[in-house]
Amino acid sequence: MNIHKFVMPEVIFGNASIQQVGESCVRLGATNVFIVSDPGVMEAGWLDVIVRSCRQAGLSYTTFHDITINPKDKEVEKGCRIYLENECDAVIGVGGGSSIDVAKAIAILVTNGGRIHDYEGVDKIRYPLPPQVMVPTTAGSGSEVSQFSVIVDTEAEKKMTIISRSLIPDIAIIDPETLSTKSPHLTASTGLDVLTHGIEAYVSLAATPLTDVHAKNAISLVAEYLRPSVASKMNLEAKINMAMACLQAGLAFSNAILGAVHAMSHAVGGKYNLLHGAVNSILLPHVMEYNLLANPKKFADIALFLGVDIRGMSNMEAGNKAIEHVKQLTMDIGTPQRLADIGVEKDQLKRMSVSAFHDTCMITNPRDVTIEDIEELFRKAW
């Protein structure tokens, strides 16, 4: 057996837990916090809740929300300047993966200097980061518990994956009630991002018994609760279970890393401002088909976690059933089925294949890939 490591932040989980954000920062020694959010989070009113909690805890604060989906290097640099001008001493990220990834990236720059590009890859961060408290509002990225931050290199038109133990936040505050303000469209795409995390972590070359436990739970919870969560903003049972699925998928992939879906999706997201989860969900069944050969037993397990009765089936048969089930789920909740439908241009596939081939997430994909294999997968999904 290989030696494996497992790390996670302190997790606070439950309805109304968002109100603990101020006292959580105080507990970490913060006095003047830098709050990263986005326009959608502000409109939903969650930034106000955060600000109120910080005020009640006696904290000074600066807010920053000048970010977009698939957040950019320039947004990180701007945030860093404002953090330093205001002499902040901790970061809060509230929102989807974008807010949280930007908050982490700012935390890197304020104590380590340089450009965010300097930290692409694994373990490039040298000095300790300021305290980080993250409050996800999408049940998607899992960034609140992960050692990842993904930022777009706007010149190279690609996503940079930064992986480091230092990026694991100190505290993740997961409040399922925040999910009730999401549109069905966003619930669907972020939910499929969770499923992708669970599946890629489960078949990753770096999977361990501890990550498997969480990946399994995440997949089962998505299979049971994503449809009702898309169907109703007010189904709190579904929200609680999707929040738990997101958390467990995050614990799994933070420690097992990901695979070809994410490598390819990062290449797409570096060029096009598309919802990460929507891109993942188009690519996922194609990559599963490609990867099935690498670990039929684990794909058969996935079928079981998805609720398939696999008795009497070979592992390959059961693995194929898992792929069918994932496709059916994406159709039931109405997410886009082809890259062409969401604006990806055919003449970009070759360039994106090269970018995906070099993405950090490709290292743990269970089946070997060439640039040609990736291009073939892109063409099938286009």
Next chain:
Amino acid sequence: MNIHKFVMPEVIFGNASIQQVGESCVRLGATNVFIVSDPGVMEAGWLDVIVRSCRQAGLSYTTFHDITINPKDKEVEKGCRIYLENECDAVIGVGGGSSIDVAKAIAILVTNGGRIHDYEGVDKIRYPLPPQVMVPTTAGSGSEVSQFSVIVDTEAEKKMTIISRSLIPDIAIIDPETLSTKSPHLTASTGLDVLTHGIEAYVSLAATPLTDVHAKNAISLVAEYLRPSVASKMNLEAKINMAMACLQAGLAFSNAILGAVHAMSHAVGGKYNLLHGAVNSILLPHVMEYNLLANPKKFADIALFLGVDIRGMSNMEAGNKAIEHVKQLTMDIGTPQRLADIGVEKDQLKRMSVSAFHDTCMITNPRDVTIEDIEELFRKAW
């Protein structure tokens, strides 16, 4: 739903991972470590391995092994003096629960001062502790991942349970190979301690979906691997799985707390120098019988985790099967069946019942208890 918290240390798991102890301390900023072990660990050669790893990492060190099972307040005080005299800046605990609990207790005193008695109960620690790296060698206590330290108050002849987030070590290094030096007798009693952690955490009033995941896995792994682990020192598959069971049981009970078995066992261990796991295993079936009423569904789940085919059974029937299975396991691996057999005196039961009633672990027991109820349970187990 209640808001719940989940915290754990960084975990390094795998054969030969013990050799990472030195570099792990360096990563935490240590220069001069205080190593707590016990005579058994020294004899098995594990202390030498730790010392070599520290030397190779360029660390100075002081060793301390003047401790007994059910470690005492006076041992902690002595260790604290030696730590301070040698100006150490981090602790390593290597061994069973005793070494690790003493290492934690010393960490409290060296930065917080006072007597260890001042910290009994929940959240009494005020100042940050020095870095803590723990290396379990018994697959029993789970203390390497927990927020617990249990120390005997020698005057009052009772165990003090100290619970605090500060007691979660920074890094837990779990090397299944260290389990191959344990006697069958010790493997049996520590393995039943793991089972008790899993069961008490699963039915605890403070259980959450995240602790349930780990409790479930721990119970299933013990059911499958404890017998073969007792049967052979060299069955490494069994050792790996018992180490994983211990880890997951530790994650479960650290966050869900325990119940009446531990409250009562602490009362016994405060008076008699007996193996904690052996006492637990005698008490466990009796307490399960008593607690069954409080949550028949969860006891039925436990039967399932233990491998019972519960189809067609009511929850109460399945719960009773779980109790039978636990009893059978204790008989198969030959642990003592009665408190009288291990030297507990009948005239002490009343006094120990009062002590158990006031133990911190009783708070989360799923069924209400009176001092009389506890005395009745002690009599049944005597």
